[in-house]
Amino acid sequence: MKAATAKEIRDELKDRTEAELREIVLRLSRFKKENKELLSYLLFEAHHEDEYIQTIKSYIDEKLLEINTSNGYYAKKGIRRLLKETKKFIRYSGHKETEVALLIHFCKSLQETHPKLMSNKIIRDVVKRQIVLVKVRISTLHEDLQYDYQRELNDIDY
DSSP: OOOOOHHHHHHHHHTSOHHHHHHHHHHHHTTOHHHHHHHHIIIIITTOHHHHHHHHHHHHHHHHHHOOOSSHHHHHHHHHHHHHHHHHHHHHHOOHHHHHHHHHHHHHHHHHHOGGGGGSHHHHHHHHHHHHHHHHHHTTSOHHHHHHHHHHHHTSOO
């Protein structure tokens, strides 16, 4: 089965009633965990972006403490998994400020909780890539936010 384009879907949704749309959304939420998470964000957390950011930051801190550091392979795998989940949460939000705040927190928390892992070249490169990405995102923000986030970014040793 071929998937329809976004324009075709948008046009088709215009012709549906409110009850049909509600049924489509509920049916969509049954299929994939990501669909359900995105709907949860849009319905419950999109209006409280600061609380959402704090929730994700505490989630990052919790998961960083759970990373298995006994073996370098497992540590790298755990860090990549956590970064992938963080990017998923950023994608749900779609705000550049959220992306910058969460990535800075990820890098800073990783350095604070596991400083010995920063000697690993692969993990250090992962952090450097995220810092480069954050710098690009910061340059697109408002000047006041740029200054605040740049100060936070300067606190990270890389």
